[in-house]
Amino acid sequence: MKAVYIVEPGKVEIREIEKPVRKPGEALLKVLYGGICGSDLGSYRGTFAYFDYPRIPGHEFSAEIVEVDEDNEYGLKNGMVVTCNPYFNCGTCYSCQKGLVNACMDNQTMGCQRDGAFCEYITMPLERIFDGKGIPAKVLAAIEPFCIGYHGIQRAGIKKGDKVLVVGSGTIGVLAAIAAKALGGEVYMADVAKAKLDYAMESFGFAGTILNDGPDALDKATKEITGSININGNEAAYGFDVCIEAVGLPSTFQNCIDAAAFGGKVVIIGVGKKNLDFNFTMIQKKELDVYGSRNAMNKDFIELIDIVKEGGVNLEKVITDEYPYEEAAKALEDFSTNGADMLKVILDFTK
Structure with missing residues (x-):
């Protein structure tokens, strides 16, 4: 499969890498849309605090489930369009013990401390996946920044x-x-x-x-x-x-x-x-x-999906620019140069 890499500040490449294989308790997802976050832009510029090169960026995304355990406890099914909580916590530190998993002392956010979602396929633990409830895939990719x-x-x-x-x-x-x-x-x-x-x-x-x-x-x-x-x-x-x-x-x-x-x-x-x-x-x-305020909690994703589904917020207005993922280098350069005139920039992985 193909993946977007920020190789060094100002340099982006599309690389061919192995398609991931899911483990029990995970789902294989086909990425549909990915939003370029301010942290991705900072990684491109070399100004973001939590990024090592080279790395696959991206933690705002929507995806389609293509492979998942049948009858799983989360009700996830093949073909479901979803979004995910991208902040991986250790589960053992003092913050995690208190339930403050968003402030994990060893937090690893996708696209920051670990590889992200700007590639054709990813695997995710089932407990991090949320049904989009019919929200259009492009809009669903904006749920994560809304949670922040x-x-x-x-x-x-x-x-x-x-x-x-x-x-x-x-x-x-x-x-x-x-x-x-x-x-x-x-x-x-x-x-x-x-x-x-x-x-x-x-x-x-x-x-x-x-x-x-x-x-x-x-x-x-x-x-x-x-x-x-x-x-x-x-x-x-x-x-x-x-x-x-x-x-x-x-x-x-x-x-x-x-x-x-x-x-x-x-x-x-x-x-x-x-x-x-x-x-x-x-x-x-x-x-x-x-x-x-760091990251977000699972409940934030669940609550906001319902709010957007019910028409409480028109997230589509936040999206101002769209590029095919193959043009990620141009998207990041344009965003870096013309950021004053751009709000949410989306990469399209559907084609």
Whole structure:
């Protein structure tokens, strides 16, 4: 079979490799669509923290079951179109013992710490496979990134009426914003890319957007949106109840700390490799709750498949670009160069 490899930063190859053979308790899957994640893009650029070369990328995907044990306990059958939980946990570390398998101390995510799904066939343990319940295969490939945003939003405990700032209007940021809006949040998105902000507003109708194109832009907008107070001659913004970091840069983490209200919450979803030197006492001064959010849980996949199936969210609007998998090198190069104008990029393995 054929597989997509990122051989080194900036270099992609299509290689011929052995088709996998399933073991008992696994299913053989024919990959249908694969979504290019920000982590895949970071791996292509050489900026992602959890990637070794060469490796098959990809952990957002839909697939068809072509071989599975009959009468298995999960009700999986040949011909079923599915998606999967791609975060492999060790099962024995302290986090796993507590049931926090998404935060496994030896986590191995497909396409990051182990080979991924950008190939014609893969095998998966049955407990990681979820029936797509008739959701179109292309849309089903976007369930995993939706889970990432959804899990982070749940960490924040958003209540109806909370003013929520999402920094980053890429796929994860948009999907986190959708989840926050569904929970009753008054959601604003901030980014340096106007085209992405405009698309997000047009497609999903958030409360507003902030073009973060200067050193004072976010602070000015925060004061206008949340209100402000004069303290010792200085105007200070009230701030957002919840700030979601969905980029993975030191500057965007600082944006969230600065824009959060006293007693507010900050959730870090973005992944980066750079350090930030900042006045950490601001966390104490504002009494901020700062949460990390890593991966997602099986229940997130199950809940979101039902939400999308019932028409609660139109995930198809997130998909802006599609390439045959043989053009993976072009897809990654285009995404790297023109990312400000692209949201979710999909590779087609069906033809």
